[in-house]
Amino acid sequence: MKQVHYEELVDLSRLCTIKVGGKAKKVYFPENIEQVKQLITQSVEENKRFVPLGVGSNTVFADGVLDHIFVSTKKLKKLQIIKKDRYFFITAEAGVSFKTIVSVVKKYNLEGFEYLSGIPASIGGAVVMNAGAFGSQISDILEEVVWIDMEGNVHRLPASTIDFGYRTSPFQKGGFVYSAVLKLKQSERNISSVIKKHLEERNRKQPLDLPTSGSTFKNPPEKPAGYLLERAGMKGFRIGGMAFSEKHANFLVNLGGGRFKDLKELIETAERRVGELYQIKLEREIRIVE
Ligand SMILES: Cc1cc2nc3c(=O)[nH]c(=O)nc-3n(C[C@H](O)[C@H](O)[C@H](O)COP(=O)(O)OP(=O)(O)OC[C@H]3O[C@@H](n4cnc5c(N)ncnc54)[C@H](O)[C@@H]3O)c2cc1C
The missing domain is CATH 3.30.465.10 (Uridine Diphospho-n-acetylenolpyruvylglucosamine Reductase; domain 3)
Known part of the structure; x- marks a missing residue:
């Protein structure tokens, strides 16, 4: 069977919108369903984690070299x-x-x-x-x-x-x-014109001028996550180059040179603070690939 095209030592920060992470040992670029199936089989046989990649707007990657079966969907655009x-x-x-x-x-x-x-x-x-x-x-x-x-x-x-x-x-x-x-x-x-209105609303509420991964946590049934994070003092809270946005407390932003470890510490601090203050366990929306 034809080898699926891949690239080696790919910078993971290019594959997620918040721009963090180390390198992927290999990223595969399947072009059809047979090639995806081939990569699934490979991940099972090699006992490696199978990680599909979209735009990366809800995903963050750890530092170091990650040896998973990363599967880009870039060539699946029919x-x-x-x-x-x-x-x-x-x-x-x-x-x-x-x-x-x-x-x-x-x-x-x-x-x-x-x-x-x-x-x-x-x-x-x-x-x-x-x-x-x-x-x-x-x-x-x-x-x-x-x-x-x-x-x-x-x-x-x-x-x-x-x-x-x-x-x-x-x-x-x-x-x-x-x-x-x-x-x-x-x-x-x-x-x-309806779309234009929605885009303007997003622009007003979200920090779209900085690299971000969208909502960090899901909204618990009790209150919006943004409200809880703001009350817990997380709005604008910064560690290294990473912070919870001043504009939207539930959005993490990379202020420049933000690292994965800063991001993880911020998430854990937020979870602890909201837990202590409200006895609410925040559920992560963003997907962490380590
Ligand atoms: C500025 C901004 C605004 C946002 N606003 C919203 C919003 O209003 N509402 C909302 O719901 N989300 C929002 N998000 C989050 C994000 O855009 C969504 O979750 C989006 O659906 C993620 O799509 P993606 O292609 O980037 O997925 P990725 O982040 O690439 O992947 C997300 C997860 O899906 C898996 N995956 C990707 N493709 C496949 C596949 N083909 N098969 C199996 N698994 C796959 C990945 O492995 C990962 O676990 C926002 C993010 C940003 C940065």
Whole structure:
């Protein structure tokens, strides 16, 4: 079988939006489903952790050289659009970015995706995280997901059979989301202007001028994580080059030269302080790869 293309000693800080981490011994770039299956088999045989990579907007990497099977979705970008009456079915491979989906949504004036428009995600990462905003999440507009389990079996799953929750999906347990079908309706409203409004709101609330990994913690049922962190004195709290943002207490930002160890210490300090103050155990939203 053809060897899947890979690069060696890849700088992990280039593979996550907060720009931390050491090096990946190898990063693989599969181009089709067979190559992904091949890499799954390799990770099982070599007893190495299988780590799919999207945009890296919810992921942070440890320092040092990490010897996992890192699987980039950069070369999985096929997109197919089928129109049936007023509905558009968009089939996107894992590496298709939300930016690309937004351009399709604008072109055909489709509704249902506007709330997600500013999230810096890939389709694969968004399905795994069940990414969402303004009360909507990607699971609301999903029709189907193609997922490969760690035995290499390919499952074509209707979205209604998948147990999605708040920033959770069964895919967080492992395997690879290969593609997804979104179902969107042609709108009567001007969707481009709705998207513009959402983007402005994000700009106002989020520290988009600095490298960040988005929300660090999920919102507990009691109160938003940002509120709890602010009360616990974490807003603007800095260790080394890393801090909880002055603009949004739940966003970690890299102020320049921020290291993984600073980030980890900040997370642990926040968890301890909120635990002591409110007896609430914060649940991490960001994914740490060590
Ligand atoms: C500025 C900013 C704003 C954000 N705003 C929001 C928001 O409003 N709402 C929200 O929900 N999130 C938000 N996020 C977080 C993040 O964008 C989302 O979680 C997004 O879905 C992550 O997508 P990704 O492609 O970057 O995933 P990654 O960070 O690359 O990966 C996330 C996890 O999924 C796994 N994964 C990636 N691709 C696959 C695949 N194909 N198969 C299996 N596993 C895979 C990874 O191994 C990792 O565990 C924000 C982040 C930033 C930086």
